[in-house]
Amino acid sequence: MDRKDLMTDTFVDDRPLITLDQYKSPSTPATDTALGLFARFKPFFGKDDDAPMMACVRLQETSSDVLSEFVGPPDCATPRTELAADLSKWMGLQHPASRMRLIVIPPCNDNDVIASWASDQGHQILTPPNRRALIDDGLNSIGELPSKGLIVIPKLERWFIRHESGLVVVRELLGRLKQSQVRVVVGCNRSAWSYLSRMAGAAMILPTPVTFRPFDAERLEEWFEELATNESTDPVSFRLSGSGETILSSKDDSTADDYFSRLAAHSLGIPWVAWHLWRRSIRTKQTGNSKVAQSKSRSKADLQNEQKTLWVAALQDYILPNRHEQDARLILQALLIHGSLSHEELSLVLPLMSSHHVLAGLVGAGFVEDTTAGLRCAAAAYPSIHAGLLAAGFPTDELK
């Protein structure tokens, strides 16, 4: 059974998707909050005797080859399957409650699950106009809507929604969709929906949003175990760098449960965020001269074991550059709402005079990825971004 088949077998029940207000992020293990507080104050009271099993300085970032082998890119088969199940059920209804279906997608989604579903099914995808054309042409940039079949708008946030011209166009688009007689599937990221539902009256036009179920510890563990299973190479063991205990394929489930509960809570139940965090925390042992000297006294079996071990470092929060924090948050919020933006588009939605060096700082700190598709928030940084925006009082998606 290949990786994709394994993934598709999981967790598809009668209600593949849930309504947005039912979404509840996995909770943090109770001890973690107390331990986090204790860790902050511990240095004031004396020396830290709880040295980690494997000191961080002896670990190095894992090469992309190894990561691709054991932490391969997520194919998002489970969300795809859930989406397909939900939409096929809805399409099968002769008289659905609404002829529109709104899917709210968790943020930082690299895989366009709705567009790929629509392509697979042969439905018409309404692509957003080029943003420059959208500003210049205004309402003319929408074009004629198809009068039959199913219209799919995979990413509503791509319509430059927090720009005066974009907002007018989105409002008009929603109005036309409301008046048309065809069925419509609209996808929208969570931050964009939080904005549009209030600013463009989208909540009055579109039906109750549905979203994917949160990925809890059990689902994450199962998923990562499948990703790590590779028939072409020797199996590897994953060990926590702090305690040295083995997770994944371990007989002691409690350690793995703790780790994956923490990961599920930290990633807010979003699978691709969890995957990026997991991939980011994988380390291998350093191979330097001192290591060579040490290895002479070791048995061959020990060395082979070391080569088959991947170390899992503790989850780390991203830290905002300590200057221009408010400007940094404004940039991150704009990127979350629009999915991705070019440098020019970013300057159109933000009034910042000094955004260039703040942006460079954010890219350097790992918050923002500067890709050919534009600037976008890094998935692994999303939990820190979300917490930072909430703490600073920004209006953002209200994850429970």
Add this chain to the structure above:
Amino acid sequence: MPDNEEGKQQAAKLMNDFQDISFLQIGLVILGTWLSISLLRRTLPYLAERGPSQLRLVLLGAVPIIRLVLMFLAIIWIIPLVFNVTIKNFVVIAGAASVAIGFALKDYFSSLIAGIVAVIERPYRPGDWVKIGGDYGEVLSVGMRAIRLCTPSDDVVTVPHDRIWSNNIANSNDGAQTLMCIADFYLHPDHDAEAVRRVLQDVAMTSCYLIYDKPILVVLSETPWGTHYKLKAYPFDMRDQFSFISDMTARGKRAIAKLGAQQVSAPAAVSEVPK
């Protein structure tokens, strides 16, 4: 002479015997209270600036209340250590104090009493944006005698509490996280007012400083020199109010120009009388 003796005895009863007064205890109470208040005045504002913004005003507002409670407790603790507390003695002390306050320290004590009233009635709290007389700014601290305001031009203005007896106090946020911001536009009367209203509303809706859950209003009125538009909206953080107004003004001007409407300016001698 008998009257003199009686007066001396009364004075002796008013206060405890000198050797019975525990000056060490009094000193410790004063020191402890002072230390607690100093610690409080540093830690709570520190936490308020670094913690979640939702807690900022709560933490800042707690400083004067806790300080008042601590001082009240300290006074209640010290008085029996010094005075022989009876109703008769209380009347004597109050009478003497009234004379001293009435003649010498009237204004100072008026401000202290007003400070206590201000802590209870809360016309302003630390973190609020208030206008007292001609001074507008953020309340940095609420002291026993006066408050300190930080104006938009970064001046610190000290305003005695006794201004609350005679002045109106305009509190822009009144303890809330946000306050209304207004961007003004003056247009030549010959334009499509509905289109301008719509476009100004969109300007506010697309500002990065906007809070989503508050209303946005565009109010217009005719003046002798043009049509006056007021774009009213709320930022999610009131500390961004000037950035928010600047953002709405800059983008509003651009949007108005795109519509083909023309902004007007009044001659320097003419100024609008605030309503």
